[in-house]
Amino acid sequence: MTRPVTPGLSTLARRYGIQPSYFSVRGQRIRAPEETLRHLLNALGVSARNAIEVRNALRAEALARMETPVEPVIVAWDGNLPNIEVHHSGHWKQAMLTIALEDNPAGAGSSYSLHRATERDTRVDGRTFRISEYHCDKPLPPGYHTLRWEVGPTKGDSLVISAPPRCYAPAAAADNWGIFVPLYALRSDTDWGAGSYGELERLSRWVHSNGGDLVSTLPILPCFYDRYSESSPYLPVTRLLWSEFFVDVDSIGFISECDEAATILSGDHLTQERTRLHQADLVDYPAVLSLKRRALKALAHFARHQSTTLSDEIDTFLRSHPLARDYAAFRGALEAAGRRWQDWPELLRLGDLSSADINLETQEYHEFVQWLAHRQVRAMTDSADTASLYLDLPIGVHPEGYDAWRYQKCHLTGVSCGAPPDTVFTTGQNWVAPPLHPTTLRADVCHYWRLCLQHHMQQCNLLRIDHVMGLHRMFCIPAGASASEGTYIHFRPEERYAVLTLESQRNRTAVVGEDLGTVPHEVRRQMARHGLNRMFVLYYELPRMAASKGLGIPRNSLACISTHDMPPFAAIWRGVDIREQATAGII
Template sequence: MRSTGFRELRRLAFSHGIQIAYRDIRGQRQTARPEALMAVLRALGTPIERPDDAPELLRARDVEQWSRRCEPVVVAWDDVPADLPLRLPSELDAGRLAAVIALEDGSSRELRVDLGQLPVTGSASVDGRRYVLRSLPLPEGLPRGYHRLSLGFPDGGLATATVIAAPRRAWQPSGEQARLWGTFLPLYALTSDRSWSAGNFSDLADLLEWTKRLGGQFTGTLPLLAAYLDEPFEISPYAPVSRLFWNEFYLDVTALAEFQASRAARDLVNSRDFQDELRRLRRDRLVDYRHGMRLRRRVLELLARQCWETPGPRREELETWRAAHPEAERYAAFRATVERYRAGWSAWPEPLRSGQRTDGDPDVARYHLYVQWAAEQQVRQLAQRHDQGGQGLYLDLPVGVHPDGFDTWRFRDLFIQSVSAGAPPDPFFDEGQVWGFPPLHPERQREDGYGYLRACLQHHLCHAGMLRIDHVMGLHRLYLIPAGSSGRDGVYIRYPAEEMYAVLALESHRGRCIVVGEDLGTAPDAVRRAMARHGLLRMYVLPFELRPGGQAAAPPRNALACLDTHDLPPFAALWGSWPAQERQRLLAWLRQQGCLTAVEGDEALAALHGFLAFLAASPAQALVVNLEDLWLETEPQNRPGTGLEQPNWRRKARYALEDVTNSAALQALLAQIDRLRRQGGEA
């Protein structure tokens, strides 16, 4: 196997952004198997069957790359002049270049350039043809935005590129808003007297309002994106049907204007059978998504019909929104087709798999269009109620989507099929992890001008004051596992990180939104350096920051600090799992820090108060308090590596919203956190 073909295979893989080797969590070098390299190359679109195919394919790859006059994307940072490299055949190394930059605002700038006067930065001979690499300076002072550069060469050749004019750093608040704290609870777990067996957008608004009354600036929750809650059925918030649409499961149905206008809907909700079923769902300790969604849908279908069939301002508003959001209409038609076949798109008849055609019931499509409009309204109203003072909503953007969802159907060419993103083996998962969703194609999303990424970010950032980027290392590289293989047989593929940071920083400023990168696990140092360079907050999670000798590392200023995450046991469970000797050392250390005066009563509660005081007084820019920690919950919301055999993503909080907001003990603790946030750390 160590033949010329194998050497060329590695070069071919490298030219496509595939890493030949990586360092595992123990620092040991792991080299990719030839079979894995070829499988990923095929998934990327390279027709390789055996290593001996690599030399010819590599030659074709070199010709393809050098024949491309320019890259499809160039970043123009605010603070430095930008240059666009041009690859020119030697016979075209002179003459006039016509360049037009179509700005996002509709205006344009024209450039006329003598190719022979541009600086030479390199050259190459490829397949018997000589090329020269020259550097085209872009105009300084481009307004922030996404601009289109069109190039006309002397030989009649044309090329285009997306110019991303962006701030180098994501948006950050200033002054008193620079030291933040907030609360966290999954929305499905947040029940109230009015909610239907799980929390809704109105409950989230009430929790945020209560948090702000106590001095906090934000409330966080898990992803709120569209989900399959019938057939197919997938409740994980990290496997959404789409990252562009909301989950109608969280609608406050009775708050919709159509509910007050529909006698049929009110009669249905007030009927004995409906109320009996609602009481049963409320009594259950776990959220029953399937039956809960069916109950909601019976009412929502009546409301959708009320809106579509009744002329007036609401119908006009829906029609206006529909015209302004053509992708929503495609999404609604997609969901109607899913319901017709009771399957994701990969099981549909072949003509429907292209991302263009649908074959669903028009009434079902109108229902889905209505609930998306209604959800968008309620999320917008929630954000607008709290757009003054603080950051409001802290939302979560998953790294992936459901493999049979809308996004992979509609934007199929942007995703790499026949592979799954995942993680290599580590001490917790000997076989690695196969996450089950297709990753984005690095080159094709560049050719798309990052339109899909921009849309995903805009969907969240127009409402959120803070956004968590799940698995932020995915901006740099992802671990890809060929279909049918284990997590041991994956390889890493690189992404154009600086271009993606440019999109993120630009959208962050437009939404005035803080960006948090989930950098837990084996994130390389280069990832955290890039996050710091571009103004993203990193995550400080207490269990990962404990040091030998019974102490915790101090949170850095550019961090969001917390005691745990949704993928970890709550604090009380973690505390109980640590050896008694270690617990005593930690308590003694907290006393030394002035965060604990005495341990009276429950040791876990004393430790909780001590560590929250430590984090609140730290210089960390943000502190998020998991409400379940405050009453010493021990059951996690998710057990990684398990599925529906565990109560993942379904466990309701022990206390309802009214119990939480009326608790004097919780209010006193959060008031202390607020005082420490205002007084401690570095300004």
């Protein structure tokens, strides 16, 4: 790659957290193409098509920093609020800053006022700005608080995250162990062609009865199994709800009350198709879900229109889980429109749905299956006779899914996450998922991140953060470009860590960061600082063992034989992986 020739483009990119270059796994400096820098800047709302626009954008960025009176997000580690910088260009002698606590949003009786500590002047682009620092002597309780500020005629709010410095850590035990299994592969004598929440609960009880502590699986989030044939659990429609694909139909207690469902379940067609799928070696996701939906649709209609008790239960669930209702409306709108949300009319695209835009039967179905999925997951995790659940939070979402639509301002458009070329993926990887927005709406991004964590942590004792390096930076690929043409965009990791440690402590959920492969030293330093456990994978250490160098398992690590990206243990034990790698040219 040649150096960018547009003067100032690299400087502008760095101002917005975009790396103009990075080092490959071989230590070679890779310079991002100019078009990549321009595309990523444009995704951030910055036009840089030529030298004049670059020069103007540099001036605008410097002024924008000073014209922002107060940072939108402020982290107070252990309740210790840092000095707050207040920027203004007028002759206002004093700004007004107060903090409303999370449990006292009105601020009544609050004594969390800030006083001015220092001030200084600075000049930017010929204008003089005053920078005043305000200090709070009183430590804040943990929580998401609101800093209300008033600088002359300008008023606003900032999010204050008062967070513990470290994630929750349960009492250590030397012999903790557990089992990982992809839920789709957890087959039984009665499965429908894939595992279900019922099989997962039975495995969890077995592990617990044998002294085990954890049961782990891949993400169990909704996916576009049938519509887009995209069955990857790491590209979910949403990270805020559970998958209807894994609902255990046989354990639904009121099936016998619904004549239509009972007829469907006992019919020859369903029985024969269920037997075929049960006997198949591979999981046919569209067929399994289509078969389950025949019964679930009948049950949904029964629950909503023929059973006052069930309908009231569903309404109670939807009131306490409003995102489930909104998600169901989105799925109903997808069905009615017959096309992806990016191609909807503007009002719908921006999130304004009415009943006329929605297939109401589809909405009703998704409300029902979300209620069922929540009940089945909750029943498993609430039981005292089951092992703890170890869940996996994927790095992103499907670009045509619910999260990318409802929280579209929190995601970059025209950009996808991925990884640069390495020794295994020689052309790089494009994971399709849109990255979170690194600069604007930081408080909204923190809120969305909080919702993702809460959804998982309320049901598990251990949570794996996929690609933990993504808290710091993400390899981003412009639409239409190859993975080798991407580069890294940096985030503000302190804000993401603050939400993570706060939710971890509140939910008493320990955290594992997936730090496999090439990970910058700073990432592991921050993981140690904030109490995230590392991962140790035996498969990676086999060469070290063969050389009699020992295992060298790091402290505070989750140790496992392999991961979902590797050959299963049986294949490793039999040496099948060696033949496969030789065939692929890896060894």
